Amino acid sequence: MWENKDIKKILVSEEQIKVRAKELGEQITEDYRGRPEQLLLVALLRGSVPFLAELIKHIDLDIQVDFMDVSSYQGTKSTDIRIIKDLDTSIQGMNILLVEDIIDTGKTIKEVCRTLMNKGANEVRIVALLNKPEGRQVDVEADYNGFEIENEFVVGYGLDFNQRYRCLPYVGVLKEECYTVKE
Ligand code: IMP
Ligand code: MG
Secondary structure: HHHHHHHEEEEHHHHHHHHHHHHHOOOOOOHHHHOOOEEEEEEEOOOOHHHHHHHHHHOOOOOEEEEEEEEEOOOEEEEEEEEEEEEOOOOOOEEEEEEEEEEEEHHHHHHHHHHHHHHOEEEEEEEEEEEEEEEHHOOOOEEEEEEEEEOOOOOEEOOEEEEEEOOOOOEEOOHHHHHOOOO
């Protein structure tokens, strides 16, 4: 694949993601089974889409899905969040499971959680494919975590650098020269 020349190393393989998504989906199914509130998965565009697609195959519940687009990053630098696309669903009284590609500083997800609780959600939980604990700047943790990774910039399986590399079927570390030259 042409992208490979820009990838320093593969951190999480496609097979590992499949296995983990199945485990998480089954855990979620068990945890929410029997709860009376409607469960709505809210996926944050665009990075979480491949993970959402894999995860929902393993959630054996009557779920709904909606999307939000929140921007938090310009290049590799964190900035304030901005809501680009809001939910189309009225979430009053619903249980929300936020689906995120990666939690780094935690600012994006914390802000989205606050917004959804303000809109009247019964509860908001988080499932994240990747977690970078060293990057954390605010107090927030996912309820369901795929993989813990070190504080490196990663791409693939939905994650991008300047909108590129989302289609890689694995999560990998981008070579420094691929982003430092543009900053
Ligand atoms: P946070 O607000 O710092 O937790 O940022 C989370 C968002 O930043 C994620 O949804 C990603 O879109 C983006 N992000 C954080 N780390 C990375 C990375 O290593 N590669 C690609 N995107 C990242
Ligand atoms: Mg994101």
